[in-house]
Amino acid sequence: xxxxxxxxxxxxxxxxxxxxxxxxxxxxxxxxxxxxxxxxxxxxxxxxxxxxxxxxxxxxxxxxxxxxxxxxxxxxxxxxxxxxxxxxxxxxxxxxxxxxxxxxxxxxxxxxxxxxxxxxxxxxxxxxxxxxxxxxxxxxxxxxxxxxxxxxxxxxxxxxxxxxxxxxxxxxxxxxxxxxxx
Amino acid sequence: xxxxxxxxxxxxxxxxxxxxxxxxxxxxxxxxxxxxxxxxxxxxxxxxxxxxxxxxxxxxxxxxxxxxxxxxxxxxxxxxxxxxx
Amino acid sequence: xxxxxxxxxxxxxxxxxxxxxxxxxxxxxxxxxxxxxxxxxxxxxxxxxxxxxxxxxxxxxxxxxxxxxxxxxxxxxxxxxxxxxxxxxxxxxxxxxxxxxxxxxxxxxxxxxxxxxxxxxxxxxxxxxxxxxxxxxxxxxxx
Numbered sequence: 001x002x003x004x005x006x007x008x009x010x011x012x013x014x015x016x017x018x019x020x021x022x023x024x025x026x027x028x029x030x031x032x033x034x035x036x037x038x039x040x041x042x043x044x045x046x047x048x049x050x051x052x053x054x055x056x057x058x059x060x061x062x063x064x065x066x067x068x069x070x071x072x073x074x075x076x077x078x079x080x081x082x083x084x085x086x087x088x089x090x091x092x093x094x095x096x097x098x099x100x101x102x103x104x105x106x107x108x109x110x111x112x113x114x115x116x117x118x119x120x121x122x123x124x125x126x127x128x129x130x131x132x133x134x135x136x137x138x139x140x141x142x143x144x145x146x147x148x149x150x151x152x153x154x155x156x157x158x159x160x161x162x163x164x165x166x167x168x169x170x171x172x173x174x175x176x177x178x179x180x181x182x
Numbered sequence: 183x184x185x186x187x188x189x190x191x192x193x194x195x196x197x198x199x200x201x202x203x204x205x206x207x208x209x210x211x212x213x214x215x216x217x218x219x220x221x222x223x224x225x226x227x228x229x230x231x232x233x234x235x236x237x238x239x240x241x242x243x244x245x246x247x248x249x250x251x252x253x254x255x256x257x258x259x260x261x262x263x264x265x266x267x
Numbered sequence: 268x269x270x271x272x273x274x275x276x277x278x279x280x281x282x283x284x285x286x287x288x289x290x291x292x293x294x295x296x297x298x299x300x301x302x303x304x305x306x307x308x309x310x311x312x313x314x315x316x317x318x319x320x321x322x323x324x325x326x327x328x329x330x331x332x333x334x335x336x337x338x339x340x341x342x343x344x345x346x347x348x349x350x351x352x353x354x355x356x357x358x359x360x361x362x363x364x365x366x367x368x369x370x371x372x373x374x375x376x377x378x379x380x381x382x383x384x385x386x387x388x389x390x391x392x393x394x395x396x397x398x399x400x401x402x403x404x405x406x407x408x409x410x
Contacts (some may be wrong), residue, residue: 024331026248059350079311082303083287090294096368097356121306124299126352127371136371138299138352148368152340186275187332197308204301212298212355216305220353223308227285230316234274236325240387242332249313249340253347260350264313264357 010052051134056106056168063164070161071076074120082121084140097126102133103178104163104171110135112166113159123126123151187235194231198224213260222252270322277319297362298355302348309344312339324373 015038022037023029085093102110110133113126117137127136139151163171198221205217226248229241284307290302317333356371363369 012293020331021335024335025243027332029331041371056273075311075314079284079287079307082291083283083305086287086291086294086304091296093296093300093367094365094367095372096366098368111319114349115345117342118348119310121303121310124302124306125349126299126356127374128352129374136374138356140300140303142367144367161367183271183275186278187368190282193286197282197285197289200286200293204292209300210355210358212351212358213301216298216301216351217292220285220292220305222310223288223305223312224285226390227281227308227312230281230320231278232322234278237323239324239329242329242336246332246336246339249336250343252340253343256347257350260347260354264343264354 009046010055013055014053015045018044023082031060054106054108056166056171057106058169059166060085060164063068063161067161067165071116071120078120078122082140089141093141094143096148098137098139098140098142098148098151100135100137100152102135102156103174104159104167105133106171107172109159109162109167113155116153116158116162123155187231190231191228194224194227211259212263215256219252219256222248226252270325274319274323277315277322281308281312281319285314286306288312296365299352300365302352302355306344306348309340313340382400 018041019034020039022041023034028035045097068122102113104110104113107130110130114128114135117123117135118125122140125135126138128134129136135155137151137155139148142148142151160175163175167175201217201220201224205214205221208214225244229248230251231242233239288304288308291307292301295301295304314337317337321329321333357375
């Protein structure tokens, strides 16, 4: 197995994440434990080689809090709604498979968007087309084309939030330009 | 608090019975896997209830392990189903 | 006292999420709708239970581990949901007559047409008894 050398800076987010996991598992964030965890994390990252995930090089913490709030709100409302559908409609339910084309072509961002959507009950990613970055979603309780349009707008709004948090600079600029339009 | 624990236990039991009904009934293997995933989530909930009721934290690592590897079974079955066609 | 009330509310809400999943599993008509019901105890239910545990315990040292537990669940459960959903769609474990719109059908049909055309038959496996409603070609709304 030939492995090309990966610069430390691309591995750094992964190492930091592993150190946090280590500290949380031991429930001990003392400096000694963290240093030991860092050594182990570095060894693990180098021994168990994985192709590096291409991050986008931007991360804006300020947008994370409102995004999390929106996500939790959606989570709660969608959960209650699905519960209500299960009780009231049950077998008489109408669904749809909706295709949504995303703006970004970064694999990382498409994955993040798909994850966020799948976690919310009521939408589920069935298939991803990487070449056009299109998500195919299975959605509950879609009775008409208007409902599907609402879902499409919603998905693109979720993606816009993620672009604001960690999209590439080009995507972010494109989003800005799109928002500037009337 | 004791009453709450009993109520929660009752609700979880009903949920587990419903999920097991779907696991037994099928009709496809994917339905069964899905239902057993839900049963696993309910077991995790039961672990938390036990921790709250008895005021200990022994099950916590078990809970982390469940949430980490719980998906392996369904991924394996899904893979198998897709390949076989 | 207040702590007990909060813990009780969180526990009961979390248990209701599991119950909702159970009811959904039994009452929804096909595999893919049931999957939506199954997501709930895994995400929101677990969150409520972990919050209850944190409130009951009251130490900050526990919080990173609980967050970790939830994050692991957030990372893994969409993966399994996607795999199961994809397998379900590919092997036709869904009720076409319940879809108002299907924009994936043409894409899959085109891809399958290059490989094995006989792939488009309805499932033989003891799928959904009765009501095998023949279906139009593309995503024409039926309702």
